[in-house]
Amino acid sequence: MRSHIFTLLMLVFLIGLQGKSSAQKHPLSLKKQSSTSTIKQVKNGPNGNSQLAVSSSDNVDRQLFQKTEPNWASLKAHPYPQWFRDAKLGIFIHWSISSVPAWSGKEQYAEWFLRGILTGDSGRIFFQDKTFGKNWKYEDYAPLMKGELFDAKQWADLFKRAGARYVVLVSKHHDGFCLWPSKYAKGWNAVDVGPKRDIVGELTKAVKEDGLRMGLYYSLPEWNNPLYRWGFDKPDKVNQYVEQHMIPQFKELISTYKPSLIFSDGEWDHPASTWHAAELISWYYNNVAPDGIVNDRWGSGSEGGFITLEYSSGLTNSDRPWAEVRGLGRSFGLNRNEPIENYMTPEDLVHFFVKAVANGGGIILNVGPYADGQIPLLQQERLLQLGEWLKINGEAIYGSTANKLTIEDKDVELRRVDSTVNFDWVRNSPGKPISEDDFTGEWTGFIQPNYSEAFLFEGNADDGMRVWIDNKLVIDKWDHDGGQSESNVMEQKKGVSKTGGIKLEAYKKYSIHISYQEKKQNASIFFWWSSRNQRKEIVPQQSLFTDKKLTIGNGLNAVYRSKATRLCYTRNDDNLYAITLDWPDDSLVLHCEKPTTGSKVTLLGRKGTLPWKYENGKMIINTRSIKFSEIPCNWAWTFKISNN
The missing domain is CATH 3.90.182.10 (Toxin - Anthrax Protective Antigen;domain 1)
Structure with a gap:
């Protein structure tokens, strides 16, 4: 009996070794496999070992998040996790080689610096020649991204103080530079050159220790990959790039760091089938994060994912979760050429955020660190100001749902x-x-x-x-x-x-x-x-x-x-919240349904109730009794109508 057990264990061990060996020699190639074998491969991690594929959450309702198949009907049926709907605020981080020049036109994305050099953008080329010399190449910036002031714990603490519930780090942007030691980007990652540190690993650990969810942005194509130079090579060359580079690298990243959220980008020149999007998303849900979430940027023909608007005024009606993504200025990567007028004031930021939440969405707010790893102080200040506002008004934000009347303009x-x-x-x-x-x-x-x-x-x-x-x-x-494409802005x-x-x-x-x-x-x-x-x-x-x-x-x-929005409404625990963006000196007039008799009105952050009446289809809250010293915060104020 013992000999049979020993033989069985050895057989399992040898099968595991065989899976590891074959995966190292042959990166995943979906093109030559049938749909059945594709599903089987997709279930495995980048090294062929399913033991690497563990959940990003220890407490997952397996009955709620059931196994998905690699087709859009199955993926659309996969429920959006409640944690994302409740979170409302995430922090985006664009930090890469482009953070060394940190320069572009005043309305341009600084992280697109390489694209400008490759396409003959006179402004970027002149700046590079003048600042670094005419023989300078983009790869010469890599050693200068030293990250000597990067402190993952400080970053995570800052984001938590800002009131964020999740973080999205750009693990690889369109220039192909990786912030983790990818074996598919030898010499072009943050461990081999520049900081010589695993940025993804360090930040993932710090963010999770602070009780936040961790997400990763991943660019599907690259401008400068010899297998397929996006924007320059013939479109059909993308297939070898996808099979030999993108898929194995994507799975290496996701199985190693197990993010709760994947933000895909750069999809717009090819359909979802080219990127094998359905297979990759299904693999992610089944083996890495059953309660994870992906965005909507996977190529034409893809369906589902949370909607990612970019530098817009937001949505007003959607049955899917959505988030507005933008920087505090007009670039994601740090742009030292931006004037102060391009930056959101704390009032701008709070109003923008509240409006998104009232309309059923949220925001992923970007910071762009210097090459040394320090987040600019002005950006830090804006995050902390938002966090201070949320300390007073958070119950109207986190876990809230849209009211029938969302905003008043x-x-x-x-x-x-x-x-x-x-x-x-x-x-x-x-x-x-x-x-x-x-x-x-x-x-x-x-x-x-x-x-x-x-x-x-x-x-x-x-x-x-x-x-x-x-x-x-x-x-x-x-x-x-x-x-137009929501993601291709530049x-x-x-x-x-x-x-x-x-x-x-x-x-x-x-x-x-x-x-x-x-x-x-x-x-x-x-x-x-x-x-x-x-x-x-x-x-x-x-x-x-x-x-x-x-x-x-x-x-x-x-x-x-x-x-322009003047009033925002949210609901939470059967309470109505009216967030006014202009301070009401004498009274606040709401065009809402009549509250039940005995409803109480309070100003969040202030003790005591406020008198109110309802007439001619309007609720009128008397605010004259509020002393200046009792005003609890700046920029926007929340009145709570509780049906007690």
């Missing part, structure tokens, strides 16, 4: 003089208090040519524009250009151009009126002129006047208009 406008009509806002607002989406612009004044001849005007807008000169409609381009095509002509007299001022509309995602508008003697150029400031009496051009009168 007000009309806002921004008036200024614009020197020219030449704007690429990408996915940002033209200025406070205007929204990032769904805004309009109007430019009025006078235009003065230098030649008497027929002029051709050209306008390019995302989404629409119209131009009247001397009360004549010259350009009519009002139609929306259609949907290389979205600009709007469609349209031209129109009119004959003008030299040095005569003509009235001009330009209308503009922005719907969703990227926003831009450009206005050129040309003629037989006038070279094509953006109509310059010296030819534009706010007033006909002026002799020196100063630009055009500009008015931007949009909606």
